Amino acid sequence: MPESNALPARLVGLMAVCCALAVSTIYYHQPLLPLMAASFGLTPTQAGLIATLTQLGYGTGLLLIVPLADWRQPRRLALLAIGANAVALLACAAAPNFALLCVASFMLGVTAITAQLIIPALSSLTTPAARGRVVGTLLSGLSAGLLLARTVGGLLGEHTGWRSVFLLASFADALLLVIVARNLxxxxxxxxxxxxxxxxxxxxxxxxxxxLRFCAASGFLTFAAFSALWATLAALLTQPPYAFGAATIGLFGLVTVLGIAASPRIGSWVDRLGARALAVAGAVTLVVGFVFIAAGGLSLAWLIVGMLLLDLGNRAGLVANQSRVQTLRAEARSRLNTVFMSAYFLGGAFGAALGNYGVHRAGWIGLAAVGALLALAATVINAVSSPETPVTLVDSQS
Known part of the structure; x- marks a missing residue:
């Protein structure tokens, strides 16, 4: 398919579904951490190590596997990754102790990189003028995967046990394998x-x-702030005044619906207004969101508003930075995506660990302090980053 051709909307939509199925496997555990902790005699904050290791694994997979897509066909790499991911999911479901669950969770993250093979592949096949919209649509698929994982994981986990969630996810990988083989x-x-x-x-x-350096630093800090919340939310919601179960905690994933609907529009704003301005706005939105999160232990309404702001802020930063990175070198888009997304998910692991520390020290206030500091740092990085280069000029020079 020549790069000058516009991509069919059906293909973009189908690949967005693939992105959702692929990324969902690294988020199923989030509402299940209290259940997983109980089955191994641990506290929910100790089980938070699973969230950190999964994000570290994903960052490792991005670093070691995704660059191959500039050398080998992304479709072939994706099929191999999906098969290995299904095996890792089964290993999580069957893990007899916490140590083996940690190992399986890390490998689950390593092999869950199919979406990051799809995004640069489709980005290389679309026109520069439509690239922000295409990336935004694919990232809305990623967001739908988060929603699927958190909501279905929590509901199914409470009624049938956390192991059944990973077993079901391995069957979803079989569907993903067929779609990618036929359509990518x-x-x-x-x-x-x-x-x-x-x-x-x-x-x-x-x-x-x-x-690329500025976008990687911005992505690291933005997703660190965002992950600080989601890696600790289940542990906080099992405590007073809420004392929610896994099914109820999973329903908090529905907060992301608004952001999913907004992702394609955010991509259009990138095309019209510029990525740097949108990245700054996203980071500022995160800071404001954590002000509401600080009151999350007092009012469910404050918590939900804060979660909405965090989701929109993180999404704006991701779409803006990833669209910006994809304009740099046409012949190295997978490697550019590797550098950016590796930094992004390593930031997620860092934020998960830091968020657990903040919650352990000061509950909701500790979490909000950690997240707000990370978001403020992202705001500064975005504000001083390099000015925009016209997309068409960059592509013509490639």
Missing amino acids: PSIARLSPIRYGTLMRSLGSLLREERV
Whole structure:
């Protein structure tokens, strides 16, 4: 498919569904952490290690596997990753002790990278003018995956046990395998370079592309702030004054519905208004959101407003930064995506660990303090980042 052709809406929508199914596997555990902790005689905050390891695994998979898509067909890589992910899900379901569950969770993250193979592949096949909208649609699929995982995971986990959730997810991988095999387009232009050269080029890209450095730092801090909430929310909601069960906690994933609907529009705003301005706005929205989160232990209404603001802020930052990164070098889009998304999900692991520390020290206030500081740092990074370069100019130079 020539790069000048517009992508069919059906294909973009179908690949958004694939992104949802692929990314959902790294979020099923979030509403289940109290149940998992109870089955191994741990506290919910101790079980938070699962969230950290899953995010670390995902960052590792992005770093070690996704660059191969500039050298090998993304479709073939995706099929191998999906198969390995199904095995990791089964290992989680069957884990006899917490140590093995930790290992399986890390491998689950490593192999859950199919969405990050799809996004640069489709981005390389669309026109520069439509790239923000396409990326926004695919990221709305990612968001739908989060909603699916948190809501279904919580509801199913409370009634049938947390192990059944991972078993069901492995069957969903079988459906994903069929859709990707039949529909993900092949890429005509691939770089004829070896894996070692690809990996070394990641450092070169980071040194040479100032915009990439700023976007990676922004993504790290933004998702760290966002993950600080979601990695600790279940533990907080099982405590007074709420004392909710896993099914009720899973329903909090419905808060993301508004953000899912807004993702394509956010992508259009990137095309019209510029990515840097939107990234700054997203980071500021996160800061405001954590002001509401600080009162989350006092009022459910404050908590939900805060969650809405955090979801919109994180989504705006992700769409803006990822769209910006994809304009830099047409021949290295998978590697650019690797650098950005590795930083993004390593930030998620960092935020999950820091959020657990904040909750352990001071509950809702501790969580809000951690998240607000991370979001403030992201605001500064975005505000001082390099000015925009016209997308059409960058693509013509590629």
